[in-house]
Amino acid sequence: MHTGKSYKLSEFLVWTRRKVYLLVALGFFPVILYEVFGIKWLDIPWPVIALLGTSTAFIVGFTNTQTYRRTEEAQQIWTNILSLSRSWGLICRDLVDDANHTKTLIYRHFAWLTALRYHLREHRVWESANKKHNAEYQQYYSIPEWETPLDIELAKYLSAKELKYILTTDNKATQILGLQSKTVKSLYNKEKLVLIQFIEIERAIRDLFLQQAKSEQMKDAPYPRQYAIINTFFVWLFCTLLPFGMIKDFDKLNEVVEGAIKGHMVWLLVPFSTLISWMFTSLEQVGESTENPFEGSANDVPISQMSRAIEIELRELLGETELPPALEPKNDIIL
Numbered sequence: 001m002h003t004g005k006s007y008k009l010s011e012f013l014v015w016t017r018r019k020v021y022l023l024v025a026l027g028f029f030p031v032i033l034y035e036v037f038g039i040k041w042l043d044i045p046w047p048v049i050a051l052l053g054t055s056t057a058f059i060v061g062f063t064n065t066q067t068y069r070r071t072e073e074a075q076q077i078w079t080n081i082l083s084l085s086r087s088w089g090l091i092c093r094d095l096v097d098d099a100n101h102t103k104t105l106i107y108r109h110f111a112w113l114t115a116l117r118y119h120l121r122e123h124r125v126w127e128s129a130n131k132k133h134n135a136e137y138q139q140y141y142s143i144p145e146w147e148t149p150l151d152i153e154l155a156k157y158l159s160a161k162e163l164k165y166i167l168t169t170d171n172k173a174t175q176i177l178g179l180q181s182k183t184v185k186s187l188y189n190k191e192k193l194v195l196i197q198f199i200e201i202e203r204a205i206r207d208l209f210l211q212q213a214k215s216e217q218m219k220d221a222p223y224p225r226q227y228a229i230i231n232t233f234f235v236w237l238f239c240t241l242l243p244f245g246m247i248k249d250f251d252k253l254n255e256v257v258e259g260a261i262k263g264h265m266v267w268l269l270v271p272f273s274t275l276i277s278w279m280f281t282s283l284e285q286v287g288e289s290t291e292n293p294f295e296g297s298a299n300d301v302p303i304s305q306m307s308r309a310i311e312i313e314l315r316e317l318l319g320e321t322e323l324p325p326a327l328e329p330k331n332d333i334i335l
Helices: 009-036 046-095 099-120 132-140 150-154 160-166 172-189 195-220 225-255 265-290 303-317
Strands: none
Touching (some): 009 225, 009 265, 046 099, 046 195, 046 303, 099 150, 099 303, 150 160, 172 195, 225 265
């Protein structure tokens, strides 16, 4: 997530420059055929280009709206996790009348947050974080889950026995919540919890399961591939045909100019077609970088930062004074 005022134009140009190179080549191609090789019949009627551009604008706008909603939904899920985590800390502190068990339950919650965020940062084949323009941009920010192994992080919160068990499981976050429920059931059987307290804590665990399921669904259900491919297809079809629709109009400018540039006005097609096409490809690229809010891109929901904030708050509830530092943005980007 970008925490500054906005991305700089220079950053945006660096991020999109690979497509600019291709767009410049697409602009030069019809001009060279027209000017150098004398193929003067190269012309697509402007109404065709206008209709295609309108259709492309609609599909790009629709796609970007839907991908933004995915990120907004992911942000809401983790806002709910933040709220439920605070409730979990209060429940464990005030309903469990045993300091050791309270600490165990809260530390296991840190382990649950850790296992969940590591799972969400795993790569999926449809994600775009590994594309060259995104992978290159990762030098400007850090992804905590890709820097430290999961077992080292979990070892901070789980006993050696629990850690050994959790690392052998497939869905580690689910198994950690299972340990939570098992501990709560044991406390109830030992009559350290009354029925209403037991029900309240189990309800909290259920709510955490619900938010975990929503996060996993967001991770494992990509933006529909049929819409993604039609968006890309329309954009590049428009960018390819646009120079052919503009070439006659630029050639006509030779009738109203004098001097050295007379007879060469068609070459102006290259920068102007590149500029128009760049607008469409940039919108497509922004939408693509927004559709997977946990993939490790600069526009991700900051689940690492939120998890650290939760840990600091709950440690303070336990009365601890040696707290981990809050995560800080790097180049105005924090994950």
